Amino acid sequence: xxxxxxxxxxxxxxxxxxxxxxxxxxxxxxxxxxxxxxxxxxxxxxxxxxxxxxxxxxxxxxxxxxxxxxxxxxxxxxxxxxxxxxxxxxxxxxxxxxxxxxxxxxxxxxxxxxxxxxxxxxxxxxxxxxxxxxxxxxxxxxxxxxxxxxxxxxxxxxxxxxxxxxxxxxxxxxxxxxxxxxxxxxxxxxxxxxxxxxxxxxxxxxxxxxxxxxxxxxxxxxxxxxxxxxxxxxxxxxxxxxxxxxxxxxxxxxxxxxxxxxxxxxxxxxxxxxxxxxxxxxxxxxxxxxxxxxxxxxxxxxxxxxxxxxxxxxxxxxxxxxxxxxxxxxxxxxxxxxxxxxxxxxxxxxxxxxxxxxxxxxxxxxxxxxxxxxxxxxxxxxxxxxxxxxxxxxxxxxxxxxxxxxxxxxxxxxxxxxxxxxxxxxxxxxxxxxxxxxxxxxxxxxxxxxxxxxxxxxxxxxxxxxxxxxxxxxxxxxxxxx
Amino acid sequence: xxxxxxxxxxxxxxxxxxxxxxxxxxxxxxxxxxxxxxxxxxxxxxxxxxxxxxxxxxxxxxxxxxxxxxxxxxxxxxxxxxxxxxxxxxxxxxxxxxxxxxxxxx
Numbered sequence: 001x002x003x004x005x006x007x008x009x010x011x012x013x014x015x016x017x018x019x020x021x022x023x024x025x026x027x028x029x030x031x032x033x034x035x036x037x038x039x040x041x042x043x044x045x046x047x048x049x050x051x052x053x054x055x056x057x058x059x060x061x062x063x064x065x066x067x068x069x070x071x072x073x074x075x076x077x078x079x080x081x082x083x084x085x086x087x088x089x090x091x092x093x094x095x096x097x098x099x100x101x102x103x104x105x106x107x108x109x110x111x112x113x114x115x116x117x118x119x120x121x122x123x124x125x126x127x128x129x130x131x132x133x134x135x136x137x138x139x140x141x142x143x144x145x146x147x148x149x150x151x152x153x154x155x156x157x158x159x160x161x162x163x164x165x166x167x168x169x170x171x172x173x174x175x176x177x178x179x180x181x182x183x184x185x186x187x188x189x190x191x192x193x194x195x196x197x198x199x200x201x202x203x204x205x206x207x208x209x210x211x212x213x214x215x216x217x218x219x220x221x222x223x224x225x226x227x228x229x230x231x232x233x234x235x236x237x238x239x240x241x242x243x244x245x246x247x248x249x250x251x252x253x254x255x256x257x258x259x260x261x262x263x264x265x266x267x268x269x270x271x272x273x274x275x276x277x278x279x280x281x282x283x284x285x286x287x288x289x290x291x292x293x294x295x296x297x298x299x300x301x302x303x304x305x306x307x308x309x310x311x312x313x314x315x316x317x318x319x320x321x322x323x324x325x326x327x328x329x330x331x332x333x334x335x336x337x338x339x340x341x342x343x344x345x346x347x348x349x350x351x352x353x354x355x356x357x358x359x360x361x362x363x364x365x366x367x368x369x370x371x372x373x374x375x376x377x378x379x380x381x382x383x384x385x386x387x388x389x390x391x392x393x394x395x396x397x398x399x400x401x402x403x404x405x406x407x408x409x410x411x412x413x414x415x416x417x418x419x420x421x422x423x424x425x426x427x428x429x430x431x432x433x434x435x436x437x438x439x440x441x442x443x444x445x446x447x448x449x450x451x452x453x454x455x456x457x458x459x460x461x462x463x464x465x466x467x468x469x470x471x472x473x474x475x476x477x478x479x480x481x482x
Numbered sequence: 483x484x485x486x487x488x489x490x491x492x493x494x495x496x497x498x499x500x501x502x503x504x505x506x507x508x509x510x511x512x513x514x515x516x517x518x519x520x521x522x523x524x525x526x527x528x529x530x531x532x533x534x535x536x537x538x539x540x541x542x543x544x545x546x547x548x549x550x551x552x553x554x555x556x557x558x559x560x561x562x563x564x565x566x567x568x569x570x571x572x573x574x575x576x577x578x579x580x581x582x583x584x585x586x587x588x
Contacts, residue, residue, distance in 0.1 A: 327571035373544035
């Protein structure tokens with residue numbers, strides 16, 4: 001079921017207007033937010049003005065593939081008229097005044113920014129508990145986390161406050177919260193979507209991706225945001241192809257490799273049981289199933305936490321308290337830097353900056369950063385070899401369903417291991433999708449992850465849409481969305 | 483397995499080591515914070531050291547960054563000083579002040 005197709009059809013046919021659609025979404029947001037806390041900011045006047053502009057463009061004859069679709073935007077991306085806090089005190093009150101390319105492309109297609117969604121500070125986390133501003137609750141069980149770091153975007157979509165949202169994925173930050181909240185999340189190939197206007201965390205890994213309630217809706221957002229951008233030199237001149245056409249190609253003729261290393265990675269029993277059912281459904285949908293090995297996948301977490309933290313410690317060096325954010329005076333410049341960074345960065349960000357500083361420090365850089373980069377190169381080779389045999393690789397998205405607030409806060413390593421299945425694709429720069437695959441015994445969402453060779457997002461959309469038709473798990477919505 | 487850091491070398495196993503890294507990262511930690519962080523970071527580091535399990539001979543050199551496609555330079559209007567300094571908490575004569583960098587007594 002495509003929520004976006006229904007909205008676009010109703011708005012473009014004149015059955016309703018973008019303005020009316022926006023007012024309905026604002027009403028849903030106002031009603032559900034006290035319980036969910038997905039949005040950091042939204043601006044009703046701005047939303048209504050933008051929706052009226054969409055109605056005006058439609059009336060002038062423009063064709064808008066996302067006419068009237070309300071989208072949440074993770075607060076580490078810029079959107080004109082909105083702050084971009086990154087969930088951090090150090091950027092509190094910062095208002096960038098321009099649109100990220102991904103946001104601009106959604107607006108060009110007729111979407112309306114509903115507001116900015118909550119996240120772990122600087123996208124560092126797997127539960128959104130590291131936000132400096134508020135807690136976001138999982139719509140399926142408000143005593144549990146929504147995942148992270150794009151927890152606000154995932155919760156807003158799962159609670160049906162908005163039909164879709166943008167997140168960013170560095171080590172799983174779109175796919176993991178999508179899995180825990182029972183929605184679809186896509187991490188495109190590195191270089192597929194412009195990062196212009198995305199605040200950098202780990203520049204060799206960061207990628208923007210959509211979250212939506214169905215594979216088709218995720219593909220519709222992806223179709224709008226993908227493609228080279230002159231303002232981000234890491235985007236590649238590779239044709240986007242036809243992701244919407246791919247939705248109806250089916251799974252027949254596609255070879256899916258079941259990741260051998262998935263069964264030894266410490267996933268809980270019901271996750272593995274659910275994954276086995278998902279593989280059966282892929283087979284029923286027509287895919288040919290075989291086992292595949294990516295031998296260095298078990299090293300992805302240690303490699304990721306060297307590479308990502310090293311890049312983060314460098315990227316976050318720019319936050320000095322001078323040009324934006326709340327300011328106090330100090331006797332000298334060194335004290336000024338340390339005072340602001342110490343006061344305004346949260347505990348997890350400091351932890352990662354320290355780890356990254358260590359990995360890059362004299363005497364340790366070769367043993368840690370360089371060695372991790374070499375293991376990463378080996379992992380990429382493993383994937384390249386695997387994709388010479390299969391079209392896609394399947395594994396669970398998460399090792400366990402959504403956990404309770406506070407459960408992993410004091411054990412950062414346990415939190416990092418939430419990303420055990422998502423970091424391999426991030427390090428390899430390959431596309432991956434998370435699709436709902438049913439529920440745990442407690443009624444919490446579980447998810448299937450599919451990965452493909454670079455630039456083969458179409459394969460992921462074909463396969464996951466076939467899986468979705470076979471299982472219909474994306475039809476389920478949490479009671480709060482009723 | 484090649485040991486990456488011996489316990490005595492591992493800077494996260496001591497409060498002083500954490501404080502030294504904090505100075506490099508322009509962060510301040512009081513002794514209690516540094517002491518509390520040391521074992522947590524040490525625990526993470528132990529996990530990271532798993533990358534030493536792969537024999538050196540198996541490891542390729544790091545891959546170069548993918549080639550980037552550069553556009554031709556084009557002059558475009560800038561946002562202007564007022565817009566760019568709008569987010570600064572304090573401005574003075576159109577500039578953002580910082581603590582004195584040059585020692586005035588010299």
